[in-house]
Amino acid sequence: MKKIVVFASGSGTNAENIIKHFAATKMASVVSVFTNNANAKVIDRAKNHQIPTEIFSKSDLFEGKVLQKINEIKPDLIVLAGFLLKFPQDIIEAYPDQILNIHPALLPLYGGKGMYGMHIHRAIVENKEKETGITIHYVNENYDEGNIIFQKKVALIDSDTPEDVAAKIHELEQENFPLIIEKWLTNKL
16 A cells, blocks of 8 residues: 655645545555644644644754654655645655645746745735636645646636635645545556
């Protein structure tokens, strides 16, 4: 069975969705959740599914301690699901083309440092965009610049609030992220 490690910084709805999806298969499982936020709801979500968690500091991430823990696990895939820190070069080099991220916009639009969550949704509404979507991409040394694997669009209407946009994006993430991970794991991308 293939092993997935998930990184998340917040509520963990995408992480939990991935955990549930692969718990129902025999092809892969989430074997650990890593977080840089000791108060993240993702910790409780992981515990509810008996998934071990690793809580680490920013210095642990950039001084090789997190890479050491990952190497002990030997995952087939690392998935960033709402992870807000820039991913370190040592992990990217150790796991080339084995780290996927989901972004709540159609990259290259609304990407880069500081562009996450409601910041993106507010900008999209303020700019009166007619559509938005999600992007699943490989992680490289720059925020949101890795090769794009998958995009899915959703139409917006003039009356959409940032919260409405967030709900539409959440639905796309929940529907598509586990399926794209599954395709990656089975070499169908």
